Amino acid sequence: MKARDLSVLLAVILVIIMLVIPLPGWLLSVLILVNITLSLMVILVAMNTQEPLQFSVFPTIILLLTLFRLALNVSTTRSILAEADAGGVVDTFGSFVIGDNPLVGFVVFIILVIINFLVITKGSERVSEVAARFSLDAMPGKQMSVDADLNAGLISESQARERREKVEREADFHGSMDGASKFVKGDAIAGIIIVLINIVFGLIIGIVQMGMPFGEAVDTFIRLTVGDGLVSQIPALLMSTATGIVVTRSAGNGNLGSEVTGQLLQYPKLLYIAAGTIFLLGLTPINFFLTTTLAAVLGVSGYLLQKQSEKPSEIQTEEEEDQTESTAMKSSENVVSLLSMDPIEFEFGYGLIPLADTNQGGDLLDRIIMIRRQLAIELGIVIPVVRIRDNIQLNPNEYRLKIKGNEVATGELLLDHYLAMAPDFSNDEMDGIDTKEPAFGLPAKWISEENKDEAELSGYTVVDPPSVVSTHITEVIKQHAHTLLGRQETKQLIDHLKESYPILVDEVTPEPLAIGDIQKVFAKLLKENISIRNLPIIFETLADFSKMTNDTELLGEYVRQALSSQITKQYTGEDMQMKVITVSGKVEKLIADHIQQTEHGNYLALDPESQQEIIKTIHTEAEKLALQEESTIVLCSPAIRMYLKQLLDRFLPQVIVLSYNELEPDVQVQSVGVVNVA
Template sequence: MKKQSLSKFAVPVGVVGIIIMMVVPLPTFLLDLLIAVNITAALLTLLISMFVQKPLDFAVFPALLLVMTLFRLALNISATRLVLRDGDAGKVIHAFGSFVVGGNLVIGLVIFSILVIVQMIVVTKGAERVAEVGARFTLDAMPGKQMAIDADLNAGLIDESEARKRRAEVSSEADFYGAMDGGSKFVKGDAIAAIIITVINLVGGFAIGIMQAGMAPVDAMNHYSMLSIGDGLVSQIPALLLSVATGLIVTRSATSGDMGSSVTTQLSQNKLALRIGGGAALALCVIPGLPKLPFLLVGGAVLAIAQRVKEPVPETAEEAIAAEAVDMPAPDSPEQLLGEMRIDPLELALAPDLVDLVDASSGDLLDRVRALRRKMAMELGVIMPPVRTRDDLDLPLSSYAIRISGVDAGTGQAPPGAVLAIGEGLQALPGRAGVEPVFGLAGKWVPAELHYQAELSGATVVDRASVIITHLAEIVRTNASRLLGREDVRALTEMVKRTHPVVVEELTPGLLSLGQIQKVLQAMLDEGVPIRDLVRIFEALSLRAKSTNDHDSLVEAARGALGPAIAAQYTTAGRLTVITLDPMLEQSLLESLRPSDTGAFMAIDGMRAEAIVSEASRLAEAAEQQGLNPVLACSPQLRLPLMRLLRAGSRRVQVLSYSEISGSTAQIETIGVVNGAYAGAA
């Protein structure tokens, strides 16, 4: 069996064996062996707790504490069975009892009682209290630590992987101290159980020795007291070691190295304190009656250590400034310049009076930004880059700016202490006029305490954070293609490769490069097509790339694979509203297609192009006024050139090909035909 398999089953088998020990009698030799294992394991646990760099490096300690407590109780039960049944519990217990009692039963009982008191009242009680306080403070500080991590992530100081790592550490720390709070209760209960078991051994052994073994009372008391004390010692010594280890683990708060190095470093960093301590020890020699040799040895040793400790050289103000300057890169160093040159892909700049929005105690803007990243990923299939939120002194008061690659993509207003009321009948409410940034709806920024009055007047009330998040979401949707970088495409490709390796291996790098895939995905996002179904997109690109690498052809192939999903975006109540082209006009436009470096275009005169855009816009606007969401249908070869023409005419009418519509299960309803352009040309 492999080493990994042995380690995997060692603990479960050991726990089952501990349960069996409580029921099945053990021979004295096996009991001696297990007692030695118990003492050695407790000593190793104590040493490991001293040498770990930080408490989380020994995160298994709470569970180990429970197992070792259970093991020790099982040994106590096994030893009690042998003491009461045979009057003998093995050589280890006999040796411990004989050594401590030393021929005097009273001294043995006193020493054992003192050991139990130290274990229960001093070590165990203190460790329990420290664990309880540590757990409470750790849990109370957890939200603040999480928000600090989120703030660093949104500010761009750390990446997503580092943020996940830090969140996991914070969560593990809270879980660890919570487990330690509960684990310390096991140690306390174990100490109480050991006292009860010892009393049972004393009373039961005395009774059995007199009534069953026919021993004299004095002999019975001496014999069973020695065995009871020995049994108590072999259980209390490992319990004391584990209690000390518990106290060491939970009190390791501000040190990051092992305990020995930390103690040596911190105790020896003050030379004056060592000199005073050594001198005081030597001064005790003048007190009459005190032995002089011990204090001379101790005081001399401390003074010798003080001489070897190097005195720290105090820094002047100029030296401190110079040291900071050395640590910081020079203003014209490549590192500093590169840091200042870096442009964040997505940035939210706030005026100084809007900084309260990112304060966790008064606003939830950062939480909404994180939720928006997930929403965009589910909606578009794009991992929205971290939004760097910062204040900008150049912005007018109460305003914000959303920037993509350092360029303003949208601006808006969000006055402090106000909410945006959208609707009619707001003249009676105080405030200033405002505009909803996404849909351009007129409204008014009214004081936040009047939002109920605004709602009663029939207005829709939106808080400042919602206004900014809605605006940010729209900016991300309309500029998703700009936010999809080459590194993002690589990450998406790796994600697909983990589940569908054959699809990726067939496509890249043999047929298409990452750059070509990026251009196709950007074109789809630019047309409002989500790219979540990357597997089907890659499969379609693989088939088309075997015959051509033309960009337009690749885009049409990818869209064709997602045809039903694209049509479903514009389907309402099972009905797809369509505007079509006059067949003669469509044939004429197909004959006018000409290839170019930027894609195919229609070689038609300006008047015909303007007529096509005008009539398509008129039909789309009429349909939208009826609450419909129309699309313009045409042949696949004509779709991209026609879409470019409509966009050049400042009209974002969605253009779908016949192949995309044919895969839809919705009912097709034609509401108009574009034919004026052809008739005008004739």
């Protein structure tokens, strides 16, 4: 244990001993001086902190020093009542204040106690209560502000984490200060009671037990009581003042001294007004020489401060601005910063600003936070921060979404309308503005708020504009999730898995698979909307099959088969039934016979006529399923699944291709069509 830590423990033990064991006068004098010194150090530190959290241990110090001071009061009271002596420090303080008139000295002491209790202590307690209440009330808003800055790309994840921790620490600090201020108040009350005890019982003990004359008893015990009260009230006054300074301090760029002088004297011309006012007071019976001297000092100070404030501004306007501009133009960082590109950007016209403006009730920032959390659960990856900005080049009600600088989606919103989608558009009689639902391309209408209730009663699905754009953003990010997952993001996922499965990760990477190879497997799964959240199973499969092949396409197929339970639940309902389009044996053999194997991987080399026939057949069957509101799922053998999917991606990317090995045995498969060729 360090010496400093041990000294604090010994000090606490000493305080407890002081409450029980009588101490000699010389030791009491030493401890009294230590108490005054510690209180002085505390107020000096409080004045030199820039923000309250820099003195976060202050509530605990208040408790310890209050306990120390009360223990001293108990010890000195014991010495005063038992021996009519409490050491040289107490006697000196009492004699200095009382002088030749005990009554005047006692009145001065009472005034000091009243000032400490009624003014400083009560004020500090009230400020602590208000600060604690306001800090707790403002905590949700501050956390939302941090999330908003994070979503806007103004701060990084680590900076957001630090700011959230700071908000929590501020709330804890002000809550602790609210409780600590009660100790300060209790200490002041205890000091008053101890003074009364020393006087009343001191006079009784002095006259009755010690046989002192009344005058001598009054002089002795009032002197000792006032001295004891002063050596305890002065540190108490310092602690109360320090408490008031800390709880009234807002975050600044300097200590209390620099900020007080800097802000109080920031308007030098006001000193001229103060000087003139003091000079006019000298024309009254007040001392003319004194007021004129003070006015002259104020006037000269104002003149010097004005000259000092004007000099830096001139240098800045003539030299520093030119130098700053030229340096910024020549700096290579000024060009390098232009090369950075946001992974996801959401831009909107000025008419959609209320969506993102919290002052106008906009909650887009909160919705995007929820989207990122939702996709992290669904896909198993951390979606990058979405940079949100307005763009005057867009139409007022238009928005667009960019991924890695490329525009991937656009849309248009009417903020004063609702989007209504009918279950059957063959019989659509609702008045509104025809449009398409941006996320899925379904026919829809923008209807006014007056028609909202009528549309809901008629069976329409009615959605507000923020929900429309949130759904669109979610679906677009899902479609492009594989492009958002790079090597750096893959490394973060691997590091996260390694915390729980270090041996498993070491068996897969860096040998036999590099991070780039694992990233390709992940991207392949995400491209077909397969979640990679179950990393342990994925890495178990890679560990088993990467010893046989390094082909990331084949490894992806093996991983899909290992995730059969997940894939089955993804594409079947609670009844475990699935409507599929099967592939005939002829088409299976045709595809298998035209797989070309090269050193760079395998690919399908099928003639254009056969390709068109297969695609046309699947497209026809997909249209039939679309009328039944069913997803198009093609079921084939594991040997050709990968190549059939590659073929359909060019023309029918929305078609789902599964193999028999990717389904659980208890799935009830119903074939509603067959892919065949002539």
